[in-house]
Amino acid sequence: MWTRIKSFFRDSETIFWARLQAAIGIIASIVTYVDPQVLSPVIPGEWFPWFLVLNGVLTEFLRRRRAEDL
Numbered sequence: 001m002w003t004r005i006k007s008f009f010r011d012s013e014t015i016f017w018a019r020l021q022a023a024i025g026i027i028a029s030i031v032t033y034v035d036p037q038v039l040s041p042v043i044p045g046e047w048f049p050w051f052l053v054l055n056g057v058l059t060e061f062l063r064r065r066r067a068e069d070l
Contacts, residue, residue, distance in 0.1 A: 013062040021055075 009016040031038050 012066065014059070014066065017059060017062050 009019070028039055
């Protein structure tokens with residue numbers, strides 16, 4: 001089972017992270033379309049910029065972790 005999961009992401013943490021973000025984005029879009037107030041208390045406005053910075057840093061870390069030329 002674990003080998004099938006790893007092969008689905010081609011043994012890449014970056015691909016896993018990108019697909020996880022896409023899945024969360026799709027689910028969040030559907031939920032906010034149904035009821036916009038559901039996700040508003042999850043990430044308050046003052047924390048959202050920090051969330052974006054953390055997401056960028058994590059994405060860059062995962063990308064550089066496998067890069068041979070960096």
